[in-house]
């Protein structure tokens with residue numbers, strides 16, 4: 001046993017050691033929290049750098065798509081109420097009415113078709129990703145217009161597989177009117193990938209969901225006059241060559257027609273492709289010439305009017321939206337049922353392709369002079385040779401005898417009448433009535 005002095009000394013030594021251990025461990029803790037803090041700061045800085053400076057389009061696109069994905073999937077979470085809304089919108093209000101999923105429902109042709117279907121008592125559910133290819137506020141305005149008629153548009157992408165399967169699970173669609181696409185002939189030079197994503201991957205994704213559905217819906221979808229590409233026979237008939245597309249847009253639409261063939265062959269999906277010819281009218285697309293010519297003429301800006309390399313006028317078979325809507329409804333009404341179910345083919349199914357044009361090409365110069373008359377304003381025309389490498393063709397002209405025979409399709413609106421209706425809508429929508437020198441005469 002030691003003396004009290006020894007004991008007291010050893011207690012003090014022990015206390016000192018404990019103190020030193022505590023100080024050291026605090027130092028260690030401080031050091032490791034500092035390290036952790038610095039690491040977190042570094043990671044945060046790297047993330048901020050990546051999002052803000054390094055890959056802005058990628059980071060933002062990812063953020064938006066994740067946001068949309070979460071939005072779509074949050075619907076699944078509160079699924080009861082959401083599913084009820086879907087079914088309500090999709091339920092027909094007439095005996096034997098169709099139950100139609102309209103993709104691209106906030107688009108130009110999609111919104112008109114959705115409204116026409118709803119008005120005659122069919123059930124309609126829309127799907128649209130509201131992308132910013134052109135002013136999304138116009139798409140929102142179309143959505144609001146449809147909402148007044150009890151048509152719901154789900155915000156989501158064709159490439160969102162769980163969402164597509166969910167929609168087809170919740171509603172037993174008899175038909176899909178597939179109009180969602182990356183449109184525009186010349187924009188394909190600037191953003192080729194968007195055409196592949198929407199017009200090929202998106203279409204395949206939709207067909208995959210449709211082939212697995214039970215019952216399989218019949219599908220009517222938008223192809224394009226541009227598939228005629230370098231074809232020189234005139235007017236364009238469905239029997240002519242379509243293996244020489246002049247733009248990536250046209251190539252993706254032609255690919256769609258071939259993909260439709262394979263899904264029809266393998267799974268018994270009923271598929272009808274409609275080749276639209278330069279569709280125009282109220283609620284139209286701001287990226288199209290008739291639309292931005294109107295804007296530019298009213299603003300006193302110059303417009304480029306293309307001519308062919310030989311100095312000839314460029315012409316289009318401009319087709320009025322109401323005629324196109326009748327063609328789409330005719331195709332839906334005559335579509336036979338798909339033959340398969342749950343991913344298995346049970347027999348041969350219908351496979352069709354039709355031109356939907358106006359059968360009366362008009363030179364672009366004439367389009368401009370009609371607009372000048374309606375707007376009471378002289379255009380500052382800048383006539384230039386058509387850019388040779390942007391996929392544009394010199395003229396289009398539809399033979400619609402097949403669509404007339406099978407769909408009772410008969411276009412009735414000439415360009416002056418249709419443009420008058422468009423201009424009337426345009427000045428009303430953009431609140432320009434008072435700035436025009438005279439009222440737009442009624443049709």
Ligand SMILES: O=C(O)[C@H]1O[C@H](OP(=O)(O)OP(=O)(O)OC[C@H]2O[C@@H](n3ccc(=O)[nH]c3=O)[C@H](O)[C@@H]2O)[C@H](O)[C@@H](O)[C@H]1O
Pocket residue numbers: 183184185223224225226276277278279287288289290304305306314315316364386392394
């Ligand atoms: O039928 C289709 O399948 C396609 O129709 C539409 O393409 P296009 O017929 O090319 O329409 P659009 O661009 O309005 O040019 C019209 C005319 O104006 C000429 N044009 C064009 C631009 C310009 O600045 N000047 C000009 O003269 C131009 O040379 C052309 O002669 C759809 O956009 C497309 O999505 C697809 O559906």
